[in-house]
Amino acid sequence: DADVTQTPRNRITKTGKRIMLECSQTKGHDRMYWYRQDPGLGLQLIYYSFDVKDINKGEISDGYSVSRQAQAKFSLSLESAIPNQTALYFCATSDSTRVQPQHFGDGTRLSIL
Amino acid sequence: SQELEQSPQSLIVQEGKNLTINCTSSKTLYGLYWYKQKYGEGLIFLMMLQKGGEEKSHEKITAKLDEKKQQSSLHITASQPSHAGIYLCGADSGGSNYKLTFGKGTLLTVNP
Numbered sequence: 001d002a003d004v005t006q007t008p009r010n011r012i013t014k015t016g017k018r019i020m021l022e023c024s025q026t027k028g029h030d031r032m033y034w035y036r037q038d039p040g041l042g043l044q045l046i047y048y049s050f051d052v053k054d055i056n057k058g059e060i061s062d063g064y065s066v067s068r069q070a071q072a073k074f075s076l077s078l079e080s081a082i083p084n085q086t087a088l089y090f091c092a093t094s095d096s097t098r099v100q101p102q103h104f105g106d107g108t109r110l111s112i113l
Numbered sequence: 114s115q116e117l118e119q120s121p122q123s124l125i126v127q128e129g130k131n132l133t134i135n136c137t138s139s140k141t142l143y144g145l146y147w148y149k150q151k152y153g154e155g156l157i158f159l160m161m162l163q164k165g166g167e168e169k170s171h172e173k174i175t176a177k178l179d180e181k182k183q184q185s186s187l188h189i190t191a192s193q194p195s196h197a198g199i200y201l202c203g204a205d206s207g208g209s210n211y212k213l214t215f216g217k218g219t220l221l222t223v224n225p
Contacts, residue, residue, distance in 0.1 A: 106155040
């Protein structure tokens with residue numbers, strides 16, 4: 001089983017719909033992140049959380065919200081989806097040690113029509 | 114904020130050839146990470162570099178961090194089709210928040 005699991009893997013929905021992307025991890029890491037990837041733009045940080053009671057905005061948080069339900073679970077919501085939120089979304093985790101790599105899930109491909 | 118420039122943006126090589134991808138930072142790198150991504154899939158962690166002058170290798174891939182800790186290179190020896198994908202560098206911002214900044218990636222194509 002994957003250490004960082006994202007669901008769903010693919011989602012097509014319509015403008016205005018509410019969408020939730022879920023992430024769960026078995027690595028025991030404290031820190032969790034949500035990124036979006038667009039062609040030519042690389043990875044952009046949406047939100048990050050250093051523990052269950054800590055939520056921080058990233059570079060592009062407008063239009064998104066998150067919930068850290070437990071150490072192992074971090075969900076991303078689009079309250080009212082719009083077409084320019086069509087992208088590949090990644091969840092990542094890392095240990096709380098100062099310099100450590102982030103470990104990524106396989107991504108959710110989201111298309112908003 | 115820290116910015117990472119990767120070059121080249123894309124690269125096409127013949128199988129068996131060597132190649133180098135560069136990652137340059139506007140600020141000192143406290144931790145530099147190399148990832149590989151197959152198109153549309155997740156990022157696979159390759160290597161992490163921390164110290165100036167550090168060099169690490171994994172199979173045919175070698176990554177180096179320069180002495181000034183502002184530039185890193187990824188070198189692939191005798192490339193194979195399995196090396197194809199997008200290579201991304203990520204850097205620790207060095208602040209109190211520890212989140213990573215990523216370059217835009219280098220698309221590598223290896224022709225058989």
